[in-house]
Amino acid sequence: MEMFGDNSCPSPCNTLGFLQKNNSLEEKGRLAGQKNLLSCDNSDRDARFRRTETDFSNLFARDLLPAKNGEEPTIQFLRLSTALPRCWTSTTLTSSWRVWRASTWSCPTNPSPWSRSWWTAGTHSNTASGQVTHAFSTSCLLDWTSLVWLESGSPPLLTPTCKFTYEIAPVFVLMEQLTLKKMREMIGWPSGEGDGLFSPGGAISNMYSVMIARYKYFPEVKTKGMSAAPRLVLFTSEHSHYSIKKAGAALGFGTENVILLSTDERGRVIPADLEAKIIDAKQKGYVPLFVNATAGSTVYGAFDPINEIADICEKYNLWLHVDGAWGGGLLMSRKHRHKLSGIERANSVTWNPHKMMGVPLQCSAILVREKGILAGCNSMCAGYLFQPDKQYDVTYDTGDKAIQCGRHVDIFKFWLMWKAKGTIGFEQHIDKCLDLSQYLYNKIKNREGYEMVFDGVPQHTNVCFWYIPPSLRGMPHGDERREKLHRVAPKIKAMMMESGTTMVGYQPQGNKVNFFRMVVSNPAATQSDIDFLIDEIERLGHDL
Amino acid sequence: MEMFGDNSCPSPCNTLGFLQKNNSLEEKGRLAGQKNLLSCDNSDRDARFRRTETDFSNLFARDLLPAKNGEEPTIQFLRLSTALPRCWTSTTLTSSWRVWRASTWSCPTNPSPWSRSWWTAGTHSNTASGQVTHAFSTSCLLDWTSLVWLESGSPPLLTPTCKFTYEIAPVFVLMEQLTLKKMREMIGWPSGEGDGLFSPGGAISNMYSVMIARYKYFPEVKTKGMSAAPRLVLFTSEHSHYSIKKAGAALGFGTENVILLSTDERGRVIPADLEAKIIDAKQKGYVPLFVNATAGSTVYGAFDPINEIADICEKYNLWLHVDGAWGGGLLMSRKHRHKLSGIERANSVTWNPHKMMGVPLQCSAILVREKGILAGCNSMCAGYLFQPDKQYDVTYDTGDKAIQCGRHVDIFKFWLMWKAKGTIGFEQHIDKCLDLSQYLYNKIKNREGYEMVFDGVPQHTNVCFWYIPPSLRGMPHGDERREKLHRVAPKIKAMMMESGTTMVGYQPQGNKVNFFRMVVSNPAATQSDIDFLIDEIERLGHDL
Structure with a gap:
């Protein structure tokens, strides 16, 4: 598949030069700075500040903890990491410079080992001014250094400049553009063309989608307000994330004009219900504007049938947004990406690498x-x-x-993880989590004392189930059993928190009383963690 | 002054116990976890993972780099820091637990030394599930550890859980509440009562202010949309940040209904112009809703006269918001806080610790x-x-x-800085930056080749000036000189970036051609940095 090809990688080089107008993205990617930061070559003060000569060129992220026998490389790696902030601090306090340097910008298919060519930096000096958030301190550096430790196998040197202009955060602006392009390619948009931004979370990304849909069809709202538009309605699943309703409230549509769509027993939107509700709204004089299809719902992990919804959106000329905050990561998996089939027909997509893909919060993209x-x-x-x-x-x-001004540099940790793990690393992560959730499903689907909330293998890692304590097992179905069962999950969760052993979420949904929802997004989890969870539920819930 | 009293500090203790309903904030602050993380007492695998016995109890943030002779303590400190993630990783991969521990929660007046009692943690274990962003990895930990290095003198142990429920981020929820209360006290609201949130930047904080103003006067907009309200108008200075207009566009008011107020020669709103425009809007059938007063404008650093604006807001029953994103930090300074006089009369305030106070981006509060x-x-x-x-x-x-779902834990870095620096540390930081900008002002105000954009000592650290190259000095004022002068600042800035020595921002404003705007927010900057900047401008601009 093309998404596993690696065709956007310029060859490494060390050209010196400053960015000029009309440089292409690829040319900019090859530009390098004037100083070798790691060698601290302007610090003659102390040998301690010179580069530590440990060789990490064969070290991969997978070699570090939690890998087996990962202690020793991790310790060495952390030791090197501490040398760098000292070096940085010592040099930057006595000099002024700028640098950017990167040889291989692409998001690769295969994991990359540590390499000096990963270094990168924003602009900084004590005398670089005019931006109220640029202030340098050891902490700023460490904020970023830490992110690098993590998944990369290498501590680059950089400042945490914020993103709003190229001059302030050249490297991060380019990283963002390249990574968004790669994500758009994985969605299936031709040549990865389009637009996008990293935003502070999926709720804001979904809000963007509603804003741009409104702008597409009623651009005059920007200047004249909602009074310039007819009464607009939005459609989203009754199982969708509440952020669509929040966006409806905030942006001036009103929550009553966010129309909830019925779902099947697995929590997937029923396309016929969408069409019926569009027709109904039009008959009432409302103007349908926007449909949100969820790829990976919060509770059931359901994937709405995007192709059938896209057919309806085309028929009625509506904006189609896919909220893949939770499920977008499955695009990385050859085995599971079919669940998002049709996503290439969407006008916009929310995709949160900080969820299924393990990037530390916050890292969410709105793709257009x-x-x-x-x-x-x-x-x-x-x-x-x-x-x-x-x-x-x-x-x-x-x-x-953006609706923000300065933005936190969320792209960097994601980009580094992609470098370190490669697309196949993300794929393995995701496949493993889905395998584990299927292990849980298989373990409990016929086990005494468990009832599944819906039948069949879950589409995502969400496994939804009731634990029925022995005292309720013989009880006839009815209000009394419902009331008692409703209190079981909260009690077990409270006991879990009291004993501090584990924690699993619960919630009601529609007319279903409180049930457990186990999600697996942690690649370090094992089958024995799942076994332990079940043992704990039974230990704590047995006498309820 | 009361803001320099430290009256909210419970005494240290190590009580064990789990949070119960009806615990007061203070009681919660005293609860401690069940394990001593630093001792790694469930790791018998390797002596390397035991606690490093370095004593930092007399180490203050001010002792670390960039302090003079700060190298040695910084190196020791960084070494200790690397021991902790190893310890954490080794223990958490083999066990499950939760912990929170903190003895002194308050935001203190004086700096605090490193102390074990600062440790804190969210919830985590491999089997804690149900929240799609909880996944643990070395990177998550390091994200936070790094923040601690910085200003605190101590690396606490914690996970970067996101904030939306107490169970997921108990420590951070409490930190946020306590810190927001302290900030409200400094604003001057009785007993620090009120509400607030940390948001992803000042633009979003300002957007919140418009949303809640609308909700206060027209709550039905939440459910019914803007069609349920009359045509609402917002007022803000022509010098204010563009985020007020962005909020007007996004929230469905329309930018034409964001009415810009005239300012005096220093960039401060003219109250009479506000009143005239309110009356005019009412006569046209619009409904005035909201006034933004800027405390520290982006370009001039101007402080609008809050008391006079508040009088008008009271008279016409309008929501008063103070955008103190840039200038809010001056509340920390006994010498400069008078510039925000009247802020206690505001209904809401934006205050970005990530600007003047040096907290790494992002860290912005909306206070209500x-x-x-x-x-x-x-x-x-x-x-x-x-x-x-x-x-x-x-x-x-x-x-x-919040309009977000999961939120980045911005509070933690700010809280730690407050612990490490104390209120007086922030005050010194701010006073120093204002002194430096006055040094710059004094240096150039009568210097040949400089013209100030406005007269008098700047209110904030913004110093706005033109550099007039020798070739323009004799030229009569007129269009030709204006056009040439307009191109001077961009050229000098471009040359600065080419040579990589320094950078200072420029912009036009109203009918004023491009001028330099120097802002000082970096406490490590010195008078010689300012001297260097002036030398560079003259070196690069001399022959233009």
Whole structure:
């Protein structure tokens, strides 16, 4: 499959030079800075600040803890890591410079070993001013260094500059563009074309989708407000994340104009219900605008049938958004990506690497098929931030597309993880988690004292079940049993928290009383963790 | 002054126990976990994982780099830091537990030395599930450890759980509440009562202020949309941050209904212009809703006259928001907080510790005088996240107040900095930056080749000026000079970036051609950095 090809990787080089207007993305990726940071070559003060000569060129992320026998490489790796902030601090306090350097920008198929060519940096010096958040301190550096430890096998040197203009965060702007392009390719949009941003979470990404849908069909709302549009309605599953309703409230649609769609017994939207509700809304004089299809619902892990929903959206000319906050990660898996079949027909997609893919919170992307619409919707062209008369191509100043001003550099940890694990690393992670949840499902589906909330193998890692204590097992179905069963999961969870051994979430859903929902997103979890969970539920719940 | 009293500090103790309903905030602050993490007492595998016995109890943040002679303590400190993640990784992979432990929760007046009692942790184990973002990896830990290195003098042990329920991030929920209360006290709201949240940046905080103002006066918009309200207008300075306009666009008001207020020559709102525009809007049938007063404008660093604006807001019953994203930090300074006089009369305040106070991006607070209004405005009561039948007081589940779902734990770095620096540390930081900007102002105000954009000592650290190259000095004022001068700052900045020595921002403003805006927020900057900047401008600009 093309997504496992690695065709966007420029060859390593060390060209010196400054970014000029009209450099292509690839050319910018090859530009390198003027100093070898790791060698601390402007510090003559103390040999301690010189580079530690440990060789990590054959070290992969998978060699570090939690890997078996990972202690020794992890210790060595952490030791090296501490040398770098000292080096950085010592040099930057006495000098001014800028640097960016990166040889291999692409998000690779296979994991990469540690390499000096991963180094990267934003702009910084004590005298770089004009941006109110640039201030340098040891802490800033360490914020980033730590992220690198993690999954990369290498501590790059960099400053945590915020993202709104290219000059402030050149490396991160380029990383973001390249990574978003790769994500769009995996969605299936031709050549990965389109638009996108990293946002502070899936709820905000979903909010963006509603904003840009409104801008696409009623651009005058930007200047004149909602009074310039007819009464618009949005559609989303009754099982969808509450952020669609929150967006409806915040953006001035009103929650009553967010119409909830019925689902089948597995929690998937029934397309016929969508069409019926569109027709009904139109008959009432409302204007249908937007449909959200969920790829991986919060509770059941359900995947709405995107292709059938897309057919209806095309028929009625509606914006199709896919909320893949939880399920988007499955695009990385050749075995499971068919569950998102049709996602390439969406106008926009939410995909949170901080969920299924294990990137530390926050890391969420809003991906958009049409280029330019994010900027059209959100830009205010504030002259004091986005000056048009800079000496570089200001289309790289991406900040005005966002509803934020400065943005946390969420891209970097994701990009590094991709470098370290490769696409196949993410695939293995995801396949393993889905295998584990199937292990749980197989273990309890016919076990005494358990009832599944829905039949069949879960689509995602969500396994939803009731534990029936012995005292309820013989009880006839009815209100009394329902009331008692409703209290079982909260009690067991409370006891878990009291004893501090484990914790598993529960919730009611529709007319179903409280049930447990186990999700597996942790690649370090094992079958024995699952066994332990079941043992704990039975130990704590036996006498209820 | 009361803000420099430290009256909310419970005494240290090590009580064991689990949180129960009805515990007060102070009681919760004293609860401690069941394991001494630092001693790694469940790891018998390797002596390397035992606690490093370095004593940091007399080490303060100010002793570390960039302090003079800070190398040795910093190196020792970093070495200890690497022991902790190894310890954590080794123990957590083989066991399950939860812990929280903290003896002194308050935001202190004076800096605190390193202390074991600062340790803190969220919930984690391999088998704690049900939250899709909990996954543990070395990286998660290091994300937080790094933040601690920085300003604290101590690496606590903790997981980067996200904030939406108390059970998932108990420590951070409490930290957030205590810190927001302290911030509200510094604003001057009685007993620090009120509400608030940390949000992903000042633009989002400002957006919250508009949302809750609308909810306060027209709560039915939440369910019915903007069509349920009359045509609402918002007021903000022509010098204010563009996020107010962005919020107007996003929330369905429309940018044309964000009315810009005229300012005086220093960039401060003219109160009479506000009143005139309110009256004009009412006469046109619009309904004035909201006034934003800026405390520290982006370009001039101007402080709007809050008291006079508050008088008008009271007279016309409008919501008063103070955007102190940039200037809020001055509340920490006894010398400069008078510039925000009247802020206690605001209904809501934006205050970004990630700007003037040096907290790494992102760290922004929206503070609200009326309790409960954030929840009223934003809550959707999703049963799968916010179950009412938990065994603890669910008013600590603060997530539903936000437009986000999971939130990045921005509070922690700020809280730690406050512990390490104390209020007086922030005060020194701020006073020093303002002194430095005054040094710059004094240096150039009468210097040949410089013109100030406005007269008088800047209110904040923003120093706005033109550099006039010798070729323009004799030229008569007029269009030709304006056009040439407009191109000077971009050219000098481009040359600065080419040579990589320094960087200072520029922008036009109103009818003023491009001028430099130097801001100082970096406490490591020195007078010689300022001297260097001026030398560079003159070196690079001399022949233009």
